[in-house]
Amino acid sequence: MTQAETIQFEAHPDWVLKCKLFTHVTNAADLVTHITSGNLPMKTSLINATLVPDLLPLYVAGDKALRSLQSDKGLSTRTLGSELLYNLSGSRHIRDALIKFGVKDSTSILLAWFEGGKEGDEENGDVSDLIKGSVADLGDLHLGLDQSQVVDWYKIHDKELTNASLTDCVVFRIGAKDFLDKKQK
Amino acid sequence: MATKEEDQTVGLMPKCRLLCQGAEGRVFETKYWKKKAILKQRFDKMYRHPILNKKLTRQRLGMEVRGMMKARKLGIKTPTVLLVDQETNSIVMEKMPGIMVKDWLKAGKYSEADLDTVLATIGKMVANLHDGSLIHGDLTTSNMIIRTESLDITFIDFGLSFNCSAQNGPEDKGVDLYVMERAFLNAHADLPGLFEKVLGAYEGETSLWKSTFNRYSEVRMRGRKRSMVG
Amino acid sequence: MTKGKVTICMGFEGSANKIGVGIVTSEGDILANPRETFITPPGTGFLPRETALHHQQVIVPLVQKCLKEANLTPKDIDCLAYTKGPGMGAPLVSTAVVMRTLAQIWNVPIVPVNHCVGHIEMGRLVTGAVDPIVLYVSGGNTQVIAYSEKRYRIFGETIDIAVGNCLDRFARCLGLSNDPSPGYNIEQLAKKGSQYIEMPYNVKGMDVSFSGILSFAEDTVVKMLKKGTATKADLCFSFQETIFAMLVEITERAMAHCNTQDVLIVGGVGCNKRLQAMMKIMADERGGVLYATDERYCIDNGAMIAWPGLLAFGQGDTIPVEESSVTQRYRTDDPVINWRDD
Numbered sequence: 145m146t147q148a149e150t151i152q153f154e155a156h157p158d159w160v161l162k163c164k165l166f167t168h169v170t171n172a173a174d175l176v177t178h179i180t181s182g183n184l185p186m187k188t189s190l191i192n193a194t195l196v197p198d199l200l201p202l203y204v205a206g207d208k209a210l211r212s213l214q215s216d217k218g219l220s221t222r223t224l225g226s227e228l229l230y231n232l233s234g235s236r237h238i239r240d241a242l243i244k245f246g247v248k249d250s251t252s253i254l255l256a257w258f259e260g261g262k263e264g265d266e267e268n269g270d271v272s273d274l275i276k277g278s279v280a281d282l283g284d285l286h287l288g289l290d291q292s293q294v295v296d297w298y299k300i301h302d303k304e305l306t307n308a309s310l311t312d313c314v315v316f317r318i319g320a321k322d323f324l325d326k327k328q329k
Numbered sequence: 330m331a332t333k334e335e336d337q338t339v340g341l342m343p344k345c346r347l348l349c350q351g352a353e354g355r356v357f358e359t360k361y362w363k364k365k366a367i368l369k370q371r372f373d374k375m376y377r378h379p380i381l382n383k384k385l386t387r388q389r390l391g392m393e394v395r396g397m398m399k400a401r402k403l404g405i406k407t408p409t410v411l412l413v414d415q416e417t418n419s420i421v422m423e424k425m426p427g428i429m430v431k432d433w434l435k436a437g438k439y440s441e442a443d444l445d446t447v448l449a450t451i452g453k454m455v456a457n458l459h460d461g462s463l464i465h466g467d468l469t470t471s472n473m474i475i476r477t478e479s480l481d482i483t484f485i486d487f488g489l490s491f492n493c494s495a496q497n498g499p500e501d502k503g504v505d506l507y508v509m510e511r512a513f514l515n516a517h518a519d520l521p522g523l524f525e526k527v528l529g530a531y532e533g534e535t536s537l538w539k540s541t542f543n544r545y546s547e548v549r550m551r552g553r554k555r556s557m558v559g
Numbered sequence: 560m561t562k563g564k565v566t567i568c569m570g571f572e573g574s575a576n577k578i579g580v581g582i583v584t585s586e587g588d589i590l591a592n593p594r595e596t597f598i599t600p601p602g603t604g605f606l607p608r609e610t611a612l613h614h615q616q617v618i619v620p621l622v623q624k625c626l627k628e629a630n631l632t633p634k635d636i637d638c639l640a641y642t643k644g645p646g647m648g649a650p651l652v653s654t655a656v657v658m659r660t661l662a663q664i665w666n667v668p669i670v671p672v673n674h675c676v677g678h679i680e681m682g683r684l685v686t687g688a689v690d691p692i693v694l695y696v697s698g699g700n701t702q703v704i705a706y707s708e709k710r711y712r713i714f715g716e717t718i719d720i721a722v723g724n725c726l727d728r729f730a731r732c733l734g735l736s737n738d739p740s741p742g743y744n745i746e747q748l749a750k751k752g753s754q755y756i757e758m759p760y761n762v763k764g765m766d767v768s769f770s771g772i773l774s775f776a777e778d779t780v781v782k783m784l785k786k787g788t789a790t791k792a793d794l795c796f797s798f799q800e801t802i803f804a805m806l807v808e809i810t811e812r813a814m815a816h817c818n819t820q821d822v823l824i825v826g827g828v829g830c831n832k833r834l835q836a837m838m839k840i841m842a843d844e845r846g847g848v849l850y851a852t853d854e855r856y857c858i859d860n861g862a863m864i865a866w867p868g869l870l871a872f873g874q875g876d877t878i879p880v881e882e883s884s885v886t887q888r889y890r891t892d893d894p895v896i897n898w899r900d901d
Binding site for chain 1: 340341342343344359360361362390391394395397398401402403404405406409410411412413414415416421423
Binding site for chain 3: 351
């Protein structure tokens with residue numbers, strides 16, 4: 145099986161985020177059941193890969209999640225895994241975000257899980273075994289991208305794309321989420 | 330000023346190298362996911378009252394981020410914001426390749442045609458901002474970055490930016506232009522006529538020339554005619 | 560400046576409500592610098608006609624007092640310098656008339672001086688500041704200035720009213736005394752204030768606007784005092800904290816823009832200790848030095864005209880009596896600063 149990609153954070157040397165891309169997934173419905181019944185490890189996210197143009201948005205969303213974890217305010221959602229999804233959405237509406245970026249009926253899924261943190265918390269976040277599909281190279285992430293959905297969800301203007309890549313447009317919205325107007329998502 | 334060479338940790342970001350102390354805060358170079366990035370930290374200004382300080386710091390952080398977002402939607406190039414950290418009032422953003430327009434003008438290593446292109450680009454960019462009701466608030470040549478090969482211009486430092494209302498639009502735009510005019514005059518006293526070219530391009534691009542120009546002329550006269558007694 | 564022989568200049572300043580006569584030597588020694596202030600009753604400002612009349616009444620005794628204090632006779636004076644502008648027309652004229660008369664009686668050359676440049680050069684002389692960013696704050700001016708290529712260039716300024724004017728009008732709405740000055744009384748009262756009341760804060764690039772905070776004050780202050788939600792002291796404190804923060808901010812913007820570390824504060828509002836303290840914190844933090852002067856030199860005086868007069872005299876910049884006119888509007892960046900080579 146292809147090895148997972150490991151993302152290291154400058155700001156959080158004790159943590160890493162591991163990720164794997166699955167295509168031709170056939171059991172999305174089962175995965176949703178698994179998640180809603182609360183069986184997914186706390187540090188794990190299953191992400192609709194068609195909305196993720198690159199790993200940089202994942203990095204920023206992960207960085208933000210870990211910052212929230214360490215701040216007095218704490219997480220906005222229940223688990224680190226769902227926080228990653230929520231941040232990735234750039235939205236302030238948790239429910240909408242989790243539905244949109246969750247796996248629903250996806251055939252292309254990004255599995256991401258955090259490792260590190262407090263000692264003694266050894267829960268394994270890698271749930272690769274649950275996913276029925278083929279592991280793909282993360283470099284092929286963009287191949288499954290649904291650009292029009294991304295543009296639509298993040299409300300990216302045509303003029304923005306004349307000066308910046310789609311990834312940059314997405315990253316800006318994730319990184320600056322708390323400061324952008326609500327209507328801008 | 331702290332020593333420039335040494336790396337320091339700012340908030341959670343390690344290995345930040347102080348580039349300069351701007352008026353708004355300290356500007357560091359750092360890495361974000363292995364890429365070169367700029368970290369701009371608004372630290373507490375000890376000279377101002379804590380309540381005022383907190384209000385301004387937060388306000389400016391928000392204005393900077395929202396101003397950049399809005400400018401991008403108007404087709405203006407700005408750095409990509411990578412992360413905003415509320416705990417330390419800092420913004421991590423993409424490091425734009427290039428140099429300040431101020432330094433580019435001072436170095437003088439350009440052709441007459443290049444200069445005209447750059448001034449026209451600036452005029453058009455400001456017109457696009459203004460037509461979208463966005464006021465930059467600090468249009469100096471230090472707040473514009475130029476890529477010397479392509480002559481692409483990026484606007485930075487949106488900390489004083491804001492959306493103007495339909496009612497105050499002409500006044501706010503007039504002041505924005507007046508601030509820019511004086512920045513050109515002062516920083517580039519040896520190169521007269523730059524601003525006129527910028528304004529010419531602005532005129533060609535904006536759809537609101539008359540109201541803006543009238544108000545700009547008025548703002549200018551106010552400055553010139555102030556009695557200055559005492 | 561002429562080497563060897565020490566030259567002596569008498570300077571005349573009367574552009575606003577102060578009339579001052581000062582004697583300075585080319586070594587930078589201030590031999591005498593007496594002045595008189597036209598003080599109006601509380602709640603009122605000074606008007607050109609009355610101010611001119613005041614100046615006319617006191618200027619001749621002031622010249623005599625100045626010579627006496629300096630222990631000199633008219634024969635010792637090498638040139639006369641006067642404020643050409645900016646300022647109020649009638650007081651400027653009254654002062655210039657006396658200067659012209661004396662120049663003809665004493666048969667000495669005349670040097671015109673820009674009032675704002677006078678403040679800057681006096682500040683540099685007294686503090687030893689070399690090439691600072693200058694914050695010039697007075698009743699009629701609010702400017703952030705830096706020297707470049709033979710001129711004092713205005714990097715930032717007020718886009719509406721001057722800070723001193725703003726303070727005066729604020730003092731008027733509180734009914735504070737004009738003696739010794741409205742700003743001084745605000746400063747004293749502010750020391751007793753504790754509650755910070757948020758007021759409009761308006762910075763535009765390196766420029767400031769005070770009309771917003773002034774109309775807020777005029778609308779709100781009386782109401783708050785009536786209701787008892789704030790004391791006069793609280794209001795003075797909050798007003799000062801807000802407008803001075805604006806001034807320090809634009810100064811810092813200019814410092815960052817020009818890559819300059821030191822600051823010099825000049826002009827009447829510049830003697831405010833709180834403004835100086837705030838500016839010092841900012842300058843320290845940037846690794847620079849704050850240069851400030853006290854009321855002897857911050858407030859309009861004759862020496863601040865005599866000194867740049869001497870500097871210009873050293874360059875041969877004298878004018879015939881027919882050309883010794885005054886002008887109400889004379890920008891800081893108009894005159895060429897011949898005596899600086901940096």
